[in-house]
Amino acid sequence: MILTFSAGWGLATAIAAALAYAVLALAARRLSEASTRALLFLAWLLHALALADGLLGEPPRFGFAPALSMTVWLVLSVYAVESRLFPQLKARWALAGLGTAAVLLALVFPGSSYHLIASPWLPLHWALGIASYGLFAAAVVHGGLMNRSERSIRSATQADTGVPLLTLERLTFRFVQAGFVLLTATLAVGWLFAETLYGPGLAGQWNHKTVFSVLAWLTFAGLLTGRARLGWRGRKAVRLLYLGSGLLLLGYAGSRFVLEVVLKRV
Template sequence: MILASSAWWGLATAAGAAVSYGVLALATARLSQSTLRGVLFAAWLLHALTLAEGLLGNPPRFGFAPALSMTVWLVLTVYAIERRLFPQLQAHWALAGLGSAAVLLSIVFPGTSYHMVASPWLPLHWALGIASYGLFAAAVVHGWLMTRSERSIRLAEQNNAGVPLMTLERLTFRFVEAGFVLLSATLLVGWLFAEQLYGPGLAWKWSHKTVFSVLAWLTFAGLLLGRARLGWRGRKAVNVLYLGSGLLLLGYAGSRFVLEVVLKRI
C-alpha cells in the first residue's frame, strides 16, 4: 500500500469517480436518461483523470490495480460509444459497480513507481497490452450479456440485455478479433525488442507473465479458429473466451498482484 505516494488531486478524482460509479450502480432505475448520461460521463472523466495522475505523474506509477482500473475504463468507454448506437443496451449498473471497485482498488494499491524508463517506446508497449486487455474485457461483458440473452430466449422471458442475440454475438467476436490483433502485436514487440524496451540483459524470457500471455494467445487463436472452421457458438464459445481472458488476466495483473501484495516486491 502506497497511499501517500498519490497526489492529493489524484485521490480526490479517484474518490469522486468511485462515488459517481456507486451512485450509478445503486440508483440506475431511479435516474432519468439525461441524469444517467451525466453521471456516467462525470464518473468516466474523473476515472480518466485518476489514471492520468498515475501514468503521467512524477514518477509515473503502474501495477496490477492500475492495469485493472484502466481495463475497466476502456470497457466503459466502449460501452458509452455503443449506447449511442444501441440505446437499449442494459449493462451500466454492473459496469458502474466494477468501475467503483477498480478505482477503490487502485487507491489502495497504486502500483510501482518507475523513476527511470529504459525506453521511450515502453509506454507504447504497455498501451498495446492494456488495450488488448480492454478489448477482451469488453468481449467478456458482451459474452455475459449473450449468455443471459440466450437463457432468456430459452425460458421464454424478456431479453434483459436489450440487444438481439445475433447482434451481441457479432459484437463479442469483433472485440475478440481486435483484441487478438493487439495481443499478437504486444507479444511480437516484446519478443523482438525486449532489450530495447526493458534494458540490456533483459531479453525475452519464459516468466510467469510470458507463459500465461502465450497460453492466452493460443486459447484465443483456438477460439477464432473453432468459430471459423467448426462453427463454435453460444456457451461453448463464451466458455473458451472466459478461459482465455482468465489466462490473460493472470499474465500481467496476476503476476504483479503476487509481486506487489503477496511478496511485497515493489
C-alpha cells in the first residue's frame, strides 16, 4: 500500500513529517521556544506536501486515513495561528503526537484512487466536509483543555492549559459555530446535487454516511440551541460536543474505514 505514493516523493515527505512530529512530541519540553516553533512549522509543511502528493498525484487518492490526516493538519494550522494570539497555549506535544499518528495512518492506508472526478461539485463537497471536520476537531481539542482547566479549578490545583477557562470556552464554541455552518453547507451541497455528485438515482438516498452526518448535525444544532437558550456550558456542553464529533467521524471516516479495511473495497 505504501508503494502507491508517486515516485517516492509522497513517501519521503510523509516519513519526514512523521519523524519531525515525533521528535517534537518527545522533546517539546526540552526544546527552546524558537526551536519548537521551527520544528512544528517544518513538520506542518512536510505534512502539507505529503497530503498534496496524495490529492494531486496521478491518480489522486483519498479515503478515511487521508481525511483524518487532513483534519489533523487543519487543527495544527489553527493552533499555529492561535499560538501567536495566545502564546501561553500548551498543547504542542499532544498535537505533535496526533500528527505523527495521522501521517503514519495515511501512509499505510492511502485510500482509493479517483481517475475521473464525476462532478465539479465534488471537490467543493469534499472541501466543505473536511473543513468542518477540522473545525470540530479544533473544538474537541479546546473542549478537552477546557475540561482539564475546570477540573484544576474544582480541585484547587494549578491549571496547566495556559489559557483562562472563559477564553477556552469562547474559543471552543466559536469553532463549533463555524463548523456547524460548514457542515450545513456540506449537507446542503450533498443533498441538492446528489445525482450530479454520485450518479443517477442517488438523490435522497439514506446510507450510513448520510444518517450519521444528519445525526451529528442535529446534535450540534441542539448544543448551540441549548447554549443560546438554556445556557448550557461546562461538562454537559463538552459531552454533547464529543457526541456530535463522534457521530460525524463515523459519517465519512467510519464508513470509508469499513469499505477500505474491513470489506477491502478500494
